[in-house]
Amino acid sequence: MAARRPSTPRSAIPQVSWREPRPAPIVLVSGPEDVCAERAGARLRDYLRAEDPSLEISDIDAADYAPGTLLAVSAPSLFGEPRLVRVGSVEKCSDAFLAEAISYVAAPQEGATIVLRHTGASVRGKKLLEAIRSGQGGGIEIACPAIKRDSDRYDFAAGEFREAGRRIAPAALRALTGAFADDLTELAAACQQLINDVEGDITEQIVERYYGGRVETSAFTVADTAIAGRYGDALVSLRQALASGADPVPMVAAIAMKLRTMARVAGTREPSGALAARLGMKDWQVDRARRDLAGWNQESLGLAIQAAARADADVKGGSRDAVFALERLVTVIATRAPYAA
Incomplete structure (x- = not known):
């Protein structure tokens, strides 16, 4: 059952x-x-500035707050310019800020926009959030939940290209999100680089040319060839990845992730859309896992997952030879048989 x-x-x-x-x-x-929060803040600033170039912008750190600051920077000026007040670190706010902010929410200043950034890292400021969410002050909420799942990263990247009015091939989008599986900031920057640098449609070959050296991309190439049973190609891909400086730890993690996805999909007969929704995946991920399962059975898949667990422990310090641990893992996956020394 998928985690809630x-x-x-x-x-x-x-x-x-x-x-x-x-x-x-x-x-x-x-x-x-933070990537989404920063985008929201920048777009809100641009929106307000486009309405009135005389916009006054002030920044406040709620954790290091001087009493009276919020009211002072939000109060109307002599010429009545609009005010944008950006408040960071609300999850670490001082008692003085909390008290003044709660009072402010009950009676906001006309012409002022107060942006409160709360990461959710603590329950500090809970009373303030409750006051805002209750409807006091005529507020709105912009939620920026963590983007961790493959499907969430895929949707994020797809949104970047859609927003820019650019077309990217599904395979190129999958390769791009796979190349930046651990850092949304870098994924966002990669999307913008392709949007700015490439004319016309963005293909898988273009993504490979720009980001083919990424560790995660190399890991998925190794995993794909090994899972397909192409033992020689898998070893060549593995040695090329290691020669380019790939770290064995994320490589094993990427391979293990593909195996786990196969295990989740194995034996199911639900339509791709229904299964994807139940497992928190995308349709194409289910379809890909089902294609990867060709030639596999319960025994060989279990053997590969056990080998991945052993390799994970070995490359994290359980063995003196991380490269050998990787080669053994690739051998087990590609041959679908126990490793024979």
Whole structure:
């Protein structure tokens, strides 16, 4: 059974996408994903500045707060310019900030937009969040939940190209998200680089040319060839990856992830869409895992998963020879048989 995501607190205020933020007297930007939060903040700033170039911008650190600052920077100026006040570290806010912010939410200043960034790393500021979410101050919430699953990264990258009005082949998108599986900031930067540098449609070959040296891409190439039973090609890919400086730890992790996906899909007869929804995957991931399962059975898949667990322990210090541990893993997967020394 797929793990359930943490529930989001119920809110009486509008929930707005970070891709399409809009101003409000109080804007709560919640959740741990800084990339999305920064995008929301920048787009909100640009929106307000386009409406009035005289926009006044102030930044406050809620953890190092000087009493009276919030009211001072949000108060109308002599000429009535609009004000944007960006407040960071609300999850670490001081008592002084908390008290003044709760009072402010009850009676916001006209012409001011207060953006409160709370990562959710602690329950600090809970009373303030409850006040905002109850509807006081006419606020909105921009949720920025963690993007960790493959399907979430795929959706994020697809949104980057869609927003830019650019077309990218599904295989290219999969290769790109696989190449930056551990860092959303780098994935976002890679998307923008392709959007800015490449004319026309973006193909898998273009992604390979730009980011073929990434460790994760190399790992998935090794995994794909080994799972397909192409033993010689798998060893060649493995040695090329290691020669380019690939770290054995993330390589084993990438291979193990593909094996686990195969195990989750094995033996199921549900339509791809229904199974993907139940497992928190994308349709194409289910289809790919089913294709990968050709030639595999329960015994050989179990053997490969056990080999991956052993390799994971070995490359993390359990063995003096991480390269040998990787070669043994590739051999077990590609031959579908126990390793014979």
